[in-house]
Amino acid sequence: MKKYFSIASAAVILSLAAAASAQDTVTLRFYTTQPEATERPMIETCAAELGINVDATFVQGGVNNLMTELRALNTGGSLPDVFWMSSGFVAEFVLDGLLLNIQEYVDRDIMPQAENYFVSAFEAGRVNGDLYAFPNHFVHTVMFYNIDAFEEAGVPLPTTDWTWEDFRSAAEALTIDKNGDGLTDQYGYYFFGRYAHIEAWVYQNNGDWLNADKTAFEPTPEAVATIEFLKSLIDDGLAPTPAEMQGLPNPFTSGLAAMWLDGSWSIDTIRSNATFRFGVAIPPRGPSWQRDIAHGWSDMYAVGAFTQHPEESWALINCLTGPNRTADLVEAGKIPVYRPVAESEAWLELDKQPANKALLLEWAEFIGPNAFTPGWGEWRGYVDGAGLQGQLDEVFNGNRSIEEALNAVRTTVTNVLNRFYSN
Amino acid sequence: MRYAKITPYMFIMPMLLGLILFRFGPIVASFLISFTDWRGTRPPVFVGLGNYLEMFNSDVFWLVLLNTFNFTLLYVPGVMVLGLGLALLVNQKLKGIAVFRGIYYLPAITSMVAVALVWNWIFTARFGVLNHVLRTYLGVSNPPNWLSNPDTALLVLVIVSIWKSAGLPMMIYLAGLKGIPAYLYEAARIDGANGWQQFRHITLPMLTPVSFFVLIITLFDAFSTFEVTFAMTRGGPLNASTTLPFYIYNNAFNFFRYGFSSALAYVLMVIVMILTYINFRMRSRWVVQDAY
Numbered sequence: 196m197k198k199y200f201s202i203a204s205a206a207v208i209l210s211l212a213a214a215a216s217a218q219d220t221v222t223l224r225f226y227t228t229q230p231e232a233t234e235r236p237m238i239e240t241c242a243a244e245l246g247i248n249v250d251a252t253f254v255q256g257g258v259n260n261l262m263t264e265l266r267a268l269n270t271g272g273s274l275p276d277v278f279w280m281s282s283g284f285v286a287e288f289v290l291d292g293l294l295l296n297i298q299e300y301v302d303r304d305i306m307p308q309a310e311n312y313f314v315s316a317f318e319a320g321r322v323n324g325d326l327y328a329f330p331n332h333f334v335h336t337v338m339f340y341n342i343d344a345f346e347e348a349g350v351p352l353p354t355t356d357w358t359w360e361d362f363r364s365a366a367e368a369l370t371i372d373k374n375g376d377g378l379t380d381q382y383g384y385y386f387f388g389r390y391a392h393i394e395a396w397v398y399q400n401n402g403d404w405l406n407a408d409k410t411a412f413e414p415t416p417e418a419v420a421t422i423e424f425l426k427s428l429i430d431d432g433l434a435p436t437p438a439e440m441q442g443l444p445n446p447f448t449s450g451l452a453a454m455w456l457d458g459s460w461s462i463d464t465i466r467s468n469a470t471f472r473f474g475v476a477i478p479p480r481g482p483s484w485q486r487d488i489a490h491g492w493s494d495m496y497a498v499g500a501f502t503q504h505p506e507e508s509w510a511l512i513n514c515l516t517g518p519n520r521t522a523d524l525v526e527a528g529k530i531p532v533y534r535p536v537a538e539s540e541a542w543l544e545l546d547k548q549p550a551n552k553a554l555l556l557e558w559a560e561f562i563g564p565n566a567f568t569p570g571w572g573e574w575r576g577y578v579d580g581a582g583l584q585g586q587l588d589e590v591f592n593g594n595r596s597i598e599e600a601l602n603a604v605r606t607t608v609t610n611v612l613n614r615f616y617s618n
Numbered sequence: 619m620r621y622a623k624i625t626p627y628m629f630i631m632p633m634l635l636g637l638i639l640f641r642f643g644p645i646v647a648s649f650l651i652s653f654t655d656w657r658g659t660r661p662p663v664f665v666g667l668g669n670y671l672e673m674f675n676s677d678v679f680w681l682v683l684l685n686t687f688n689f690t691l692l693y694v695p696g697v698m699v700l701g702l703g704l705a706l707l708v709n710q711k712l713k714g715i716a717v718f719r720g721i722y723y724l725p726a727i728t729s730m731v732a733v734a735l736v737w738n739w740i741f742t743a744r745f746g747v748l749n750h751v752l753r754t755y756l757g758v759s760n761p762p763n764w765l766s767n768p769d770t771a772l773l774v775l776v777i778v779s780i781w782k783s784a785g786l787p788m789m790i791y792l793a794g795l796k797g798i799p800a801y802l803y804e805a806a807r808i809d810g811a812n813g814w815q816q817f818r819h820i821t822l823p824m825l826t827p828v829s830f831f832v833l834i835i836t837l838f839d840a841f842s843t844f845e846v847t848f849a850m851t852r853g854g855p856l857n858a859s860t861t862l863p864f865y866i867y868n869n870a871f872n873f874f875r876y877g878f879s880s881a882l883a884y885v886l887m888v889i890v891m892i893l894t895y896i897n898f899r900m901r902s903r904w905v906v907q908d909a910y
Contacts, residue, residue, distance in 0.1 A: 263871055266658025291659035435744070438763035438855075442742035570873070578852075578872040585856040592766065592855075614655070614875075 221507045222248040224275040226268075227496075228261045229253070229331075233524050241514035247507050258284075259578070269293060274499040276508045280328040282319040282492040283577065286409075287569035290615060294327040295498040300509040301326050311534050315562040319492040328495035330532040331516050332525050334459045335491030335558055336395040338479070339549075342472040344369055344381065344453040353476035355554075359400075359424060362454075362479040366433040369453040379435070384428055385452030387437035388587030390566075390575050391490075392456055397421045398488040398563060400481025404583070405608075409568045410616065412608035414601055417483045422590065422597050424481070429591055437588045444468075459555050462528035466548055474549045477558050491562035493532070530555055569615035574608045582607055652880035662877065669881035678857055679865075679882075685772055686861040690840040692773070696780040697836050698829065701787025706821075708788065709795045719792070726785030734849030737778045741765050768858035771851050775859055779846050783839060787832045794828035795821070826905040834897060841890050862886045 227234060231253040242249045254261040258281045268274050274293060288294045305312060313333065320328035338353060345352055348368045353361075366383025373380040386392040397403065402417030428434040440446050447455035448468040456478055465473055477487065496515060498508040517533050522542035531537045543552055566575070576582030586600035627634075652669055654662035673679045708719045725733065740747045743763040752758040764770045798821065806816050844863045847853055853860030853868065860868075862882065870879035 259872060262874065263658075266874060270658055287657075288659060291657075293659055436763075438766035439744045441763065441766045442738040442850075443745060573873045579860075579868050580852050580854040581856055585854060588766075588854075589856060592763075594768075 220246065220248055221504050222250055223277055223502075223504060223508055223511060224273075225249050225251045225511070226254060226261060226265065226275045226278040227251070228255075228258055228279050237515060237519055237524065240519060241511055244514060245507065245510050247504075247511070249511065254279075265293075274501055276499055276502040276504060277496055277511055278499065279331075280320070280495040280497040282495070282565070282567050283571045285320055285328050285495070285497075286322055286567055286571070287615065288497070289322040289327050290569055293500050295500050295502065295505055295508070296325050296327060297329060297498055297509055297512075298325040300506075300513075301329065304509075304513055305329075313530065313532050313534060313537070313559050313562075315489075315560055316491065316493050316530075316532050318562060319565060319567065320495050320497070328493075328497040329512050329516060330493035330495050331520065332529040332531050333491055333493040333559070333562070334529055335489045335555070335562060336391050336456055336478065337459050337555065337558060338454055338456045338476040339447060339461065339465060340455075340474055340476060341447070341450070341453045341469075342474050344450075344471070348453075352474065353479070355477055355557075357476070357479045358484075359479050359481050363428070363433070366428060366454065367431075370433050379432065381450065382435055382446070382452045383433040384454045385434055385440065385446040386425065386456060387440070387591060388576070388584040389457075390577065390584070391458045393421075393425070393587065394566065395456060395478040395490040396425060396481070398490050399478045399484055400424075401483045401485050401488075402481075403564065404566050405568070409566070410612060412574075412601075412605045417481070419597060419601070420483065421481060422587065426590060426597070429593075436592045438592045459528035459530070460526060462549065462552070463526055466527070472548060472550075474551050475554050477554070477561075487561045488563035489558050489561040490565070491559065492565055492567070494529070528555070530559060568612060570611040574604070574611045648880040648883060651877055652884050654877040656876045657874045658876060659874075665877065669878045670885075672878065673881055673885065681857055682860050682862055682865045685857075685859065686841065688772060689776055689779075689843065689861050690837065692776045693779055693783075693840045693843070694833065694836045696776065697783050697787055697839075698832055700780055700784040701832065702791050702825070702829075704784060704788040705791030705795055709792060719789075722788055723785040725782045728782070730782065730845035731849050733778065733782055734846065737774070737781075738765070738850065741774050765851055766855050768855055771855060771859040775843075775846050775850060778850065779843060782846070783836075787836065790828055790832055791825065794825045798824045823906045827907075830897075830901055830905045834894065837893060837897070838890065841886060841893075 225238065231251075234253065235251065238249050238251050252275075254264055258279075261279055262281070262284055265274065265278060280288070280294070285294070301317075313330075316330045316333035317326060319333070320326050320330065340353060342352065345365070348371070350365045350368045353365070362384075369381065369383040370379060371381045372378065394404075397418045400417045400421045402415045402419075402421055404412060404414050404418055406413045425434075429436055434452070435446070440451075443449070443451075445455075445464070445468065446452040448465055450469075450471065459475070462475075477489070480487075496512040498505060498512065502508050516531075518536065520531050520533060520536060522531065522536055522539055525531050525536075525542070527544065527547075531542065536542060537556055545552075568574075572578055574582045576584030576586075579585075580588070583604045586595070586604050589595045590597050590600045651662065653664060653666060655665045655668065656662035704722050708715055708722060712718075739745075741764040743749060743761075743766070746764070748764070749758075749761040752761040762770050764774050802820050802824070803816055806820055811819070842863050843861055844867065847859060847861060847864045848867075851859040853864050857865075863886070866879045866882045866886065869875045869882060
């Protein structure tokens, strides 16, 4: 009897010890929009490496769904420890005190090995000089061009120092009415008012949309000149109006336009849909160009401001964004922030298009300013196509002047920013 | 006996609790939220009537409201007329008429995304079927950019919505037509009434209770239209095809303005309530009460 009592007592003590040990193990709540199939194994690897538990939630339906969910969680007082963060929301979340300042962790763990990271990609997570979100990967806008069309038209391929005039000459040669019916069968270029189609042009002409502290919409003369130049491409028949292309599949991949400027992530889409060879080039330099500026931004991870485990949370982010993030876990046109992975043959995919994919890494060094503010998605028309995008489309469609459009945007931006900064 | 009084309530309790928690709760909460500036990243800030004042001072709101009424004014009669027309067509005693009924009802059960893709190819400017016909066969040199022209974008949404939605009213009208006693037509024919007179003086009056029902559900449908806007124009260009439900969605889930979008939702609710009230008040003036 005594023997059984001893065994039972030992069992109870052991289970209590195990329970206590389990309680000592930190559990982080983690939210992301990334696909579970690729992320869960990585999370499990990092959790094991760090000796923590990670309770991961994979939100479907894109960033806005995650942002809605985070707001609901915050309202309920249970903001996760670590979560996915999109560039367009960093400023707002910092303003409302929801992100932990991770500058000290980055200074301690990343900056001593800064040569291993694309430090320029950190900018999208920086507010008032400090970092609040750390990149998982980043993207920038590049000019995609149809190599077959260039060769057929006898046009030299874009160079790294090409100018707007070089671009215009190429676009003129590439604009072709193949069957002589009076309708253009191949345009030199295609664009509309979307941020990824416009901002790179503005920055390469040394322009900007906002004032220095991003509190007002003050387009510089260089930004206005950029819109005038783009409008002239449509007026001269080198690009279709946005209205003409609405509802159609991508005009570049379908061969209707020989050049197209958009985010580097489009590589996957072009590979899947295009039947021609394509390359990437940096956006051409405008007449007011002073230095190369890439329009780039990052998809990031952030630490919730109310976490009880800031050290472990940062350690998880550091693990997820470092060497563990192998090339197969990042889409083709998205660049891992950890340089050795981005520079690996696996990511460069030398056997696939574009043959000059390495240019994406060179261009990454030039990531400069961005226009992200609280409410950026609203005034830029990111989702609903109104705001700056809608106004620019109306300019490009010939329905209003540039001045009218920019004045309307000024009112919109003022209203949006006032909401965030007034109380 | 002791529990006899509360037993029925116990049976409906789960439903009642669900209704209170998940219907009435949000309705009351959103009313209170409509008086706040709240984006979910910080506690709500009480702004009194601020959201309502901002709304009434906003050009976009008035444009959206006008769009909503324009959509309704075209959509409701369109659906009712097409639904009735189709019902009259499929009310024939023809071989295989059930197949036709199925075909006409098909759009109602087809995914709006698929419908939008097809109609996009009809209305798109450069390669659209419609503009091809206009250019090639009717000699129109510069046909409209239907989807991105502020004057035509909403009209496109109305046309697509009517086409997609007419199936249900068709079935309801068909049921109504089947319920009209045949002897009324026989008596009319004996009295020398022609087809139009029979339709005008028998069919239409006898269908007024059905028409009233179709009017109410179509009105609700018009004031809650969302999918077609989302799938075809996203409310563009520059809100020219945005109606209130889509505007509410944008403000809530894209701009995260929960207070403002709640205020919009309440304005929409009041409009629908007023219109429904007017319809019920007017009912006695045109609905034949004892049609059957």
